[in-house]
Amino acid sequence: MTTLVHDAIGATEKLTTAEISNGTSASAVTAVTATSTVAAVTAGAVANTAAPVKQVQRSFRPLLLKVLPPLFGIALMVLIWSIIAVKDSSFPSPWVTLQEAIKVFSDPFYQNGPNDQGIGWNIYASLKRVAVGFGLAAVVGIPLGFLIGRFSFLSGMFNPVISLLKPVSPLAWLPIGLLVFKSAHPAAIWSIFICSIWPMVINTAIGVQRVPQDYMNVARVLNLSEWKIVTRILLPSVLPYMLTGVRLAIGTAWLVIVAAEMLTGGVGIGFWVWDEWNNLNVPHIIIAIIVIGLVGLILEQILVAAARAFTYEDTGA
Template identity: 85%
Template sequence: MSAVMNNVLNTPVEPVSESPPMKADTKEHAKARPSVTAAKPAARKLSFKPFFLAVLPPIFGLALLVLVWEIVAAKNSGFPSPMVTLQEAIHVFSDPFYQKGPNDQGIGWNLLLSLQRVATGFGLAAAIGIPLGFMIGRFKFLAGMFNPIVSLLKPVSPLAWLPIGLLVFKAANPAAIWAIFICSIWPMIINTAVGVQRVPQDYMNVAKVLNLSEWKIVTKILFPSVLPYMLTGVRLAIGTAWLVIVAAEMLTGGVGIGFWVWDEWNNLNVPHIIIAIVVIGVVGLLLEQALVALAKAFTYEEVRS
């Protein structure tokens, strides 16, 4: 027995080594796994692609617009070139708030007064149109009563209401505000009513089971669900209001960006007309983007599992 144990203890033990198949598998996995250092340069190259896609198309679009403008100016001697208009714009915006009389004021004062009219008419339309849209969408009787009125008056051009405003208010400023009001109220009423009507019936059934008051139904159920529709109506209304105020001021006169355009046309100052067009477009774009940001801030998306 002791001889056997001595033979076992004296037998040398070879170290355990990895089998060749295991080494082959490890190499294959290493080849299949992409290296981190090799992926970094590719990621850096791809990171600039969204930036170029966001920046280059608008630049090319503006460059194309300026090119067409330059061609038109070269073909027509009475049409100002982009460089002439730029020089006039620098002169106009060097003192935008000058005052030399009731009808001779800088573009800044005209723009501020137009925005004030839009804010007044738009605010009145929101104060009346949004609650009315809630009531039309909530109660079938009111929907049946107001739907024919909305369908009849909505297609009417806002400028067609301007003589009615002049007849009733006897002044140009409230008539322009009236035109803004009447063109802004329809999108708010329609979109708000549609949003209320599309609230899931299950929500209303839960409200009945819980015996919620009408105020809690409006604030806790209807308002959060209708908010995206309501903000869409607000966006459509502000765009229409800004379009209408220019035309209304051209007809009523006084001070405003629309009157400024018409006055410059009477003076045959075409560069100032182009400057006013650009200003009107920029202000409309800023109003639109502000409301888009507001809609995104208050709109939620359902999380899908």
Template identity: 80%
Template sequence: MSAVMETTMNENPKPAAASAAAVSTAAATPVVKTKSKQPKRSPLMAGLLMKVLPPLTGLAFLVLVWQIIAAKTGNFPTPLVTLQEAIKLFSDPFYRTGPNDQGIGWNVLASLQRVAIGFGLAALVGIPLGFLIGRVRFLSGMFGPIISLLKPVSPLAWLPIGLLVFKSANPAAIWSIFICSIWPMIINTAVGVQRVPQDYMNVARVLNLSEWKILTKILFPSVLPYMLTGVRLAIGTAWLVIVAAEMLTGGVGIGFWVWDEWNNLNVPHIIIAIVVIGVVGLILEQLLVALAKAFTYEQVSN
């Protein structure tokens, strides 16, 4: 019996060993998956492409629509004709041959000067008034109805009042900028003061801080983001108003330049002026956005 078992065990080891070797070989052999070769794209290049491609696509779409409109309308200038006129115009933007014949550079500077004066006066009046309205409840109730009544009035509706009071076109245009710029500053500053956490004011009361300390150490840092938002809204409105005001008052300015070119039926120059107005407004907006980001702090949660 034992002899038979030994004989059987001696006859079967080769297949068992072979199958074990096959299993171990199959387990040891790595499975190779073929991958399609794709060009590697740098994350930096991909991010740059996503930033550049959409604006360029939008500009190309705008030029295409412009070209279609110019092709359908016989008296509308094509993008190429406008570009050629722009090259001529910006080759000497600061020429001056008379009081009513000046380059586009002088007209833009004149408009910016009016905006700076009117906007500066609005900031000098509107920001302190916003602090007072937000701080004193009696003043909030006093000026609230006045602001609600006058804020929806179109800025150009104030232009005849300016002409009547100041007897001159330039101060009247500055007055229009002032009256349209002051409301966003007052409202946003007052709202910022009213949203200061009450805990801050309680601590100031416990420490017996003076009103000046409360203003400089508590209110101003807390209200600054709201105040800068009002300033950003005001500068956009002021730049819109000055163009319309200069069309009505005349003189030197980008608005008057647009109206003068319309009287001369120089449509390419009108389109160039529209682009210049948009670019200048965009630059002013982005400068104030950068200023607001520099002074805005986010709360970090633990």
């Protein structure tokens, strides 16, 4: 804007000098001067108006880049879903599924007997099983990971066992649970426990083993007790690794409970999916798939937020 004003004033001064030297009347010079001043002020006003617009565009650009890609992804998924529904009349369309979802969630906590309950009760039952199995795995797995990472003898003793049992499918442990506990509910919890414990043990042990040796040397010089070494040195350093293991474990636990409930029956989102399949209610199956994905996403995001809250990164200062 300043440049435009200076240019206008300069042009006016040159014109005024020329006109006076040629004997032009003062009124003509005044008119030219006024016209140039108005043009300069108008250009400045336009520049002042464009600046906030550009600033608003810059502020909204990160938001658009964050929001638009997921929306396009969801739109693409719905489009593919609609094409499949058009090609196969037995597959429900997104609109039909949405109408059924409105009916399902209009009363999610109804009860018409032990095997006929709303989707809300089924999600609640599955979350309870996951909480118990996952909690037991954390109570056992995290301390065991500390011990394996801290003592080389225990590492050599447990590493072959972990390497042998970790690749086993969680559902392969379900018959063992049914044999030992004689009931489907504890057997499902057992399956969650056995599949959730390995990520916690392995990640915690790796975190302990990667603690800088200088920290341990200082602890040895200061003659710190084992408890202080764990609480003051190991725990803060291992926390990011431990939370990573917890994140992996919760995803696996939620994955396993759906499959386990399909086999054991009772109340639960997995049993609800299997029951709807037996009734050939495909829209309800799709609703359950979406709900399972959303619940798993929420659980993972909660743990991601916890990891960010308790993880301290080097800022390079």
